[in-house]
Amino acid sequence: MPYPASMEESKRKVEETRKRRLEGGNFPRISGEEREVLVSKFHPDFVKETFRKLRIGPNKGGLAPVEITDLLEGNSRIDPDRIDLDKIDYDVDVLVIGCGGAGGSAALLAEENGSSVLISSKLRLGDANTIGAQAGTQACDRPNDSPAIHYLDTMGGGHYTNVPELVEALAKDSPDAIKWLEELGVNWDKEPDNSMHELSGGGASRRRLHSCKDYTGLEEMRVIRDEIRQRHMHGRKIDWLEFEPAIELLRDDKGQVAGAILMNLETKQMSIVRAGAVVMATGGMGRTHIQGFPTTNHYGATADGLVLAYRVGCPLVDIDTMQYHPTGAAFPPQILGFLVTEKVRTLGAELINRDGEQFVHPLEARDTEASAEIRECKERGKGVITPTGEVGVWLDSPMIDIKRGAGTIQREIPAMVRQFARFNIDIVTEPMLVYPTLHYQNGGIKINADAATPIPGLFAGGECEGGVHGRNRLIGNSTLDLFVFGRRAGRSAAKWAKEVKPGKLTLDHVRKWQSEIKDAGLEDMPVSPMILPNYARQERYVPGFQPLGQVSPYTPFGDRAVRWI
Amino acid sequence: MAEQSVKQQVKMLDIYIMGKRYQVPEGLTIQAALEYCGYNIIRGCGCRSGFCGACATIYNFTHDPTIRYALACQTVVEQNMVLTQIPFFPAAEALYNVADLQPKEKENKLLELYPDILTCFGCNNCTKTCPQDLKVLEYMAAAIRGDYEKVYEESFDCLLCGLCAARCPQGLQPYNIALAARRLRGTNLAPKSQHNLDRVKEIAKGKFDAELEKLKKMAVDELRKLYDGREIEPAL
Numbered sequence: 177m178p179y180p181a182s183m184e185e186s187k188r189k190v191e192e193t194r195k196r197r198l199e200g201g202n203f204p205r206i207s208g209e210e211r212e213v214l215v216s217k218f219h220p221d222f223v224k225e226t227f228r229k230l231r232i233g234p235n236k237g238g239l240a241p242v243e244i245t246d247l248l249e250g251n252s253r254i255d256p257d258r259i260d261l262d263k264i265d266y267d268v269d270v271l272v273i274g275c276g277g278a279g280g281s282a283a284l285l286a287e288e289n290g291s292s293v294l295i296s297s298k299l300r301l302g303d304a305n306t307i308g309a310q311a312g313t314q315a316c317d318r319p320n321d322s323p324a325i326h327y328l329d330t331m332g333g334g335h336y337t338n339v340p341e342l343v344e345a346l347a348k349d350s351p352d353a354i355k356w357l358e359e360l361g362v363n364w365d366k367e368p369d370n371s372m373h374e375l376s377g378g379g380a381s382r383r384r385l386h387s388c389k390d391y392t393g394l395e396e397m398r399v400i401r402d403e404i405r406q407r408h409m410h411g412r413k414i415d416w417l418e419f420e421p422a423i424e425l426l427r428d429d430k431g432q433v434a435g436a437i438l439m440n441l442e443t444k445q446m447s448i449v450r451a452g453a454v455v456m457a458t459g460g461m462g463r464t465h466i467q468g469f470p471t472t473n474h475y476g477a478t479a480d481g482l483v484l485a486y487r488v489g490c491p492l493v494d495i496d497t498m499q500y501h502p503t504g505a506a507f508p509p510q511i512l513g514f515l516v517t518e519k520v521r522t523l524g525a526e527l528i529n530r531d532g533e534q535f536v537h538p539l540e541a542r543d544t545e546a547s548a549e550i551r552e553c554k555e556r557g558k559g560v561i562t563p564t565g566e567v568g569v570w571l572d573s574p575m576i577d578i579k580r581g582a583g584t585i586q587r588e589i590p591a592m593v594r595q596f597a598r599f600n601i602d603i604v605t606e607p608m609l610v611y612p613t614l615h616y617q618n619g620g621i622k623i624n625a626d627a628a629t630p631i632p633g634l635f636a637g638g639e640c641e642g643g644v645h646g647r648n649r650l651i652g653n654s655t656l657d658l659f660v661f662g663r664r665a666g667r668s669a670a671k672w673a674k675e676v677k678p679g680k681l682t683l684d685h686v687r688k689w690q691s692e693i694k695d696a697g698l699e700d701m702p703v704s705p706m707i708l709p710n711y712a713r714q715e716r717y718v719p720g721f722q723p724l725g726q727v728s729p730y731t732p733f734g735d736r737a738v739r740w741i
Numbered sequence: 742m743a744e745q746s747v748k749q750q751v752k753m754l755d756i757y758i759m760g761k762r763y764q765v766p767e768g769l770t771i772q773a774a775l776e777y778c779g780y781n782i783i784r785g786c787g788c789r790s791g792f793c794g795a796c797a798t799i800y801n802f803t804h805d806p807t808i809r810y811a812l813a814c815q816t817v818v819e820q821n822m823v824l825t826q827i828p829f830f831p832a833a834e835a836l837y838n839v840a841d842l843q844p845k846e847k848e849n850k851l852l853e854l855y856p857d858i859l860t861c862f863g864c865n866n867c868t869k870t871c872p873q874d875l876k877v878l879e880y881m882a883a884a885i886r887g888d889y890e891k892v893y894e895e896s897f898d899c900l901l902c903g904l905c906a907a908r909c910p911q912g913l914q915p916y917n918i919a920l921a922a923r924r925l926r927g928t929n930l931a932p933k934s935q936h937n938l939d940r941v942k943e944i945a946k947g948k949f950d951a952e953l954e955k956l957k958k959m960a961v962d963e964l965r966k967l968y969d970g971r972e973i974e975p976a977l
Contacts, residue, residue: 208969303787303795317940320974324952331956332968340957348949351940361839361924363893363931370932376976383974389897394792398901399927402834402920409836419783441783474788510770510817514790522976539976590898594873595791598815711773712781 178600183507183609186560189532190570190607197526198578203537211544212335218547218554220612221497221647226467232692234491243464244495247479248486250704251693253423254437254446256683261426264450264681268294268413269673270666271436271451273422274481276304277393277658278638278665279457280400283414284407285666286455291673292413294449295404296438298421298458298476298707302401305459305474305639306658309393310517310591311377312385313357313659314652315350318374321382323347330653333379333541334618334646337494341625342644346653346660353659354386361399363388375522377651379541385652390517390591393655420447421476421707424686425454425484425634428679432633433488435681441707450681452673455665456481456629456636460617461498463709469614470513472501480705481640485621487689490631493642494619499649502527502545504613506568508599513613516592518542518651520571520608523588524579528570528607529558535569543648546612553611560609568611573603616654618645627665633672637665757803757823771798771813771824785828791815794902797872800824810904812872830903832914835921842925849887850925855918858885860911867905867915873898877905877915884918889930892922 179187206214216222227239232249240248269291272283279295280302287293295301316326326347331338354372358364365373365387374383388395407414419441426448428434435450458481462473471477482492503516521527521538527545529535529552536548549569553559559567573592576585585604586593596603619642627635638658645653693699752767756774763778772789775782787795796813803821813826835854844850852858858881867877876895883891896919906914943949956964 208965299787300795303793305788307793308788308790315937317934317937319936322952323944323949324956325971327953327956328964328968328971331964332971336961336964344953344957348944348953351937351944354937355941358931359840359928361927363897363923363927364934366932366934370934371936372934376974381971381973383977391792391898394900395897395923398920399924402924403839405834406837406839409834410838472790474790474793475782475786510768510773511790524976591792594898595815598791599817708781708783710781711776712779713777715779 178606180563182563183560186530187570187607189530190528190572193528193532194572194575194578197534197575203526203534205537206540206544214547214551215543218550219543220467220469220500223467227496231698232696233486234489235486235495239496241466241496241498243466244461244479244482246702247464247483247704247706249693249698249701250483251699251701252487252686252690253703253705254686256686259437259683261448261681261683263448265447266294266449268292268449269452270455270669271296271449272455272457273436274298274304274457274459274640275301275416276457276459276638277306277396277400277655278662279455280397280404281659281662282455282457282637282666282669283404284400285663286670287407287412287414289667289670291670293415294451295416296420296422296436296449297416297418298480300418301404301416302397303474303476304397305477306393306397306655308472308474308515309655310390310515311519311522312375312387312392312652313354313396313655314377314380314384314650315354315386315656316347316382316384317351317354317372318382318384321384325382326350326384329380330650331646333650334648336646338646339643342623345625345664346644346656349660350656353656353663357396357399357659360403362395365389375519376539377522378518378539378545379650380652385522387519390519390589396655417447421480422484423705423707424683425488426450426681426683427488427685428681430679432676432678433631434633434678450678452676452678453633453635453669455669456485456621456634456640457638457662457665458640460639462614464706466498466614469500469612470504471614472504472513472515473614476708478706478709479617480707481636482620483705485629485631485634485636488631488634488685490629490634491622492620493622494647495642497618497647498614499542499616499618500546500612501615502542502549502612503571503610505608506566506611507562507609508601509562509564509566510599511595512566514595515613515615516571516608516610517589519589520573520576520592523576523584525571525573525575528572530560531558541648541650549612562609566611568609570607571610572607574605574607577604616649618642618647618649623661625664626668627661628668633676635665635669637661754818754820756818759825760823765818769818771811771816771818772796774818775813785813785826789814792900794900795828797827797902797904798824799827810870810872812902827904827907830907832903832906832917834917837921839924839928843929844887844925847887851884851887851918851922854921857911857913858918861885861913862911864910866908866910870904870908872902872904873900875899880919881913881915884922889922889926892919893926896923
């Protein structure tokens with residue numbers, strides 16, 4: 177029996193109410209007004225004491241989660257006076273920092289537009305949150321849909337705080353993004369009549385989610401990565417460095433961003449890259465574990481791009497709002513925070529409390545679902561407590577097969593079935609226990625519709641930029657963002673690099689930053705960018721030894737042996 | 742102190758990381774166990790969720806020589822486990838341009854790209870190795886037959902961890918062969934969705950521009966009214 181006896185009783189209640197729920201029809205939708213109240217009362221973005229005002233930099237006076245503020249106010253990893261910028265290791269037109277869906281797309285487009293391209297990847301090429309994206313990519317390509325409807329859904333989902341020009345670009349580029357990926361070899365799910373198989377997603381008023389089973393992001397990423405490799409093998413000017421992240425941007429004497437300093441994580445040696453343009457595509461911040469939340473994010477999601485851009489004076493937008501995915505695994509402890517794809521709810525699974533009662537419509541926007549779960553557990557006390565002290569609510573997956581016929585779960589969400597089976601939970605017959613998990617950075621580096629930042633020579637695409645999603649992102653708009661703004665960034669960077677030549681490289685901005693830190697009395701702030709979390713147990717080190725990665729302050733090894741996955 | 746309290750609460754297991762013995766609490770994944778032992782992982786860790794194949798691991802037990810395969814982030818440690826990670830394995834990919842892989846009738850593009858697949862003698866090591874439990878040998882057989890659809894279906898959940906290539910006695914690289922087959926299918930064989938192509942054209946012609954301009958200029962209150970009153974298509 178996979179669930180401990182303490183959870184079995186509640187699980188039985190879920191089973192008992194299935195028939196009644198099926199006959200009772202859908203739980204009512206929440207009104208716009210109720211939603212605002214629910215979210216402002218229970219969403220983690222509204223826990224005031226976990227935010228701090230920035231004391232230096234372009235967003236001075238603005239709020240950010242303390243975990244992000246600590247990094248943004250951090251000290252540089254380098255001493256500018258000990259670096260000889262005349263020794264250039266790589267001289268390219270476009271440097272792309274990060275290689276998930278956005279960085280990969282930017283690199284391909286920059287190369288197609290005549291640039292020589294170098295990619296700096298912190299882990300392997302393609303190790304990114306993209307790979308974990310399961311549910312799909314939104315694109316308004318069905319006859320009853322349109323960019324205007326997609327626009328409205330996205331603006332409403334984002335509480336009308338999104339930048340209109342960016343949402344317009346997102347919606348208008350979306351069908352072409354799908355077409356582009358198919359031409360590269362992505363295998364979209366199709367209907368028998370050859371149309372795209374498209375599902376509904378939370379907050380979307382049309383069926384718009386294009387999927388590749390439940391490995392959508394993996395399929396997109398392995399195709400893009402392979403295309404990069406193939407072009408390189410064909411002798412085209414596209415190359416990459418793995419395990420070699422950027423630790424500081426370079427500027428030139430004309431004030432443009434003109435390259436970066438990279439660090440080889442294995443040998444600890446540095447490389448100096450001179451580039452006509454830089455595309456920031458470093459993804460998100462889940463590994464900072466804001467408010468102690470577990471995360472769905474990959475190992476390298478440490479907000480490095482925010483830090484680097486901030487240090488060259490680039491403003492950030494909506495950096496005080498994060499997305500907590502409503503269905504992170506709360507049990508078993510080995511996969512705490514693990515992403516249970518929204519597709520599970522899209523297909524018909526319902527959120528159920530300890531007593532077997534449904535408490536929210538399964539297809540509300542993510543912030544609404546997450547807030548409803550927190551209310552159910554924290555205010556109403558109707559959560560299920562696990563043996564390790566986590567709390568969660570049931571996600572009743574067996575309802576999918578009940579509603580859609582036996583075999584649907586296995587066919588539509590094989591990855592989920594496999595992941596839970598590894599821990600002896602059969603989601604075809606048993607519900608999963610879930611709770612919100614830190615998932616996505618809604619805001620980020622400020623860009624315009626050309627994916628250009630206010631800093632000359634610096635472009636950004638994907639999760640590290642902000643404005644597209646406002647204060648809440650919809651399902652399937654994240655992977656779409658990668659291919660819309662990743663491609664726009666690549667195109668714009670290539671155009672920029674053609675027109676300008678980098679001048680004399682300088683690190684004066686780092687000197688200036690360090691003196692600002694000193695003036696503000698912040699010398700004791702941590703070194704940033706973080707690069708990797710350090711989950712190694714911090715015990716019995718030889719005195720004086722400095723571990724490389726930033727030690728995660730959210731120690732994974734407390735009384736419970738391990739908390740983060 | 743923390744270590745002591747952990748030891749009091751849970752059973753400790755002996756595991757061997759690259760032959761060196763450590764003690765870790767029961768219930769950890771291999772990845773968490775490495776970190777518990779003090780390893781600050783650089784290579785061999787990616788999504789931490791079983792989706793990326795970065796943490797491919799080979800193990801057996803002190804008294805059981807049978808080699809087993811796993812993803813470190815998805816597998817719980819057991820007593821006397823002897824493990825090492827294989828975060829990288831060399832494999833030379835064939836050169837191709839995916840748009841040029843349109844197969845003419847009966848033509849097997851996979852055989853052209855990877856003629857060595859004919860040397861496969863069906864030892865089934867690849868299938869035994871796969872941490873995703875894919876039927877690798879079956880899709881290799883399909884690749885030899887030029888059955889792209891079957892390769893696509895059977896290999897779709899591949900994470901490209903590379904373990905199959907690491908254990909193939911003939912030096913084949915099933916995961917790259919499958920990748921080429923899937924790309925070939927997506928680009929050249931999958932049926933085209935006319936509604937998608939039509940919409941791309943409509944957008945290029947500016948069909949929706951006026952409506953979007955109007956929405957972009959709309960005050961939030963008006964936009965909210967539209968949003969709250971919008972018709973929601975029922976889920977499939």
